[in-house]
Amino acid sequence: MKAILIKEPHKIVVTDIEMEQLKSEKDVLIKVKAGGICGSDMHGYHGTSPFINYPVVPGHEFAGLVTEVGEAVKNIKVGDHVSVDPVISCGECYACKNGRYNVCSDLKVRGVHVDGGFKEYVSIPEKACHKINENIPWEVACLVEPFTIASQSLSRGGINKNDIVYIAGAGAIGLTILLTAKSEGATVIISDISDAKLERAKAVGADYTINSLNTSLEAFIEEHEAIDGFTLALDAVGHPSIIESILPSMLPTGRVVLLGFLKAPSNLIQMEVTKKELDIKGSRLSCNKFSIVIDCIEQGLFNPKKIISHTFEYTKVEEAINLLINRPDECCKVILNFETEA
Ligand SMILES: [Zn+2]
């Protein structure tokens, strides 16, 4: 069978590997149908992820058809459509015992620490597989994972319909947060430095857009009488200056959620946090969000298709990567189609 393999940084190939077999009686074998390329796959390609051991099969956003089930599998049967949670946790550490397995001390992520789903068949434990209605297209089914990231970050921030939500960054993650926040009824303001990305955000449903190259948050609030500050802010960029710029624009009791992974320090003004009793929280991967997101998609509360900018056959993965590198403004979510035979 075929697999996409990052052999070493900057070297990605489609190659023949041994046919995947069921790895445990608790596993199901999935014929992968579609996958989404994510920022962390790009870090894997560029060699900028501290977690990857090469060679690695990338891909943590994927969905497929169940073709075989192990003897101990109870709730999934051959023919089911499933979307896969990429998180692998130990079940025994403090976080796991408190139900927060997404920040397990021994966390592993499929497609990062261990091989992921960008191959024709993959064996996955039943508990990581989430059934999705067969009338949902594969390119949507594979996007459940990025929408769980949005759901996690908004639940960390305690979203409600009265929130004035500010999202820094109108890339794929920013737009999944935007769509999810709009489905909750909140007012959403989103910023970026790319007008093309802001145009897409507007089309997806943003109430206001800010180009941070020419408008500060203070200036935006000054110009808009209806907005006197933000109650919930999410940093989907991860630059150290972002949280510094957000704090003065937060209203009392506001919540700030960080999704970035940069090591560079930020200069926070303590008084902004204390005098307004702001909550600053991190959000990583997702915890028990797959069934919630699948419900929303099946009910049509938001349409993940809106974030798809391009679709490639998986054999053309290198073309897809080059597009993401060379024309980032034109890209949002890029999908790999695994349905055709290589
Ligand atoms: Zn992702």
Ligand SMILES: [Zn+2]
């Ligand atoms: Zn654990």
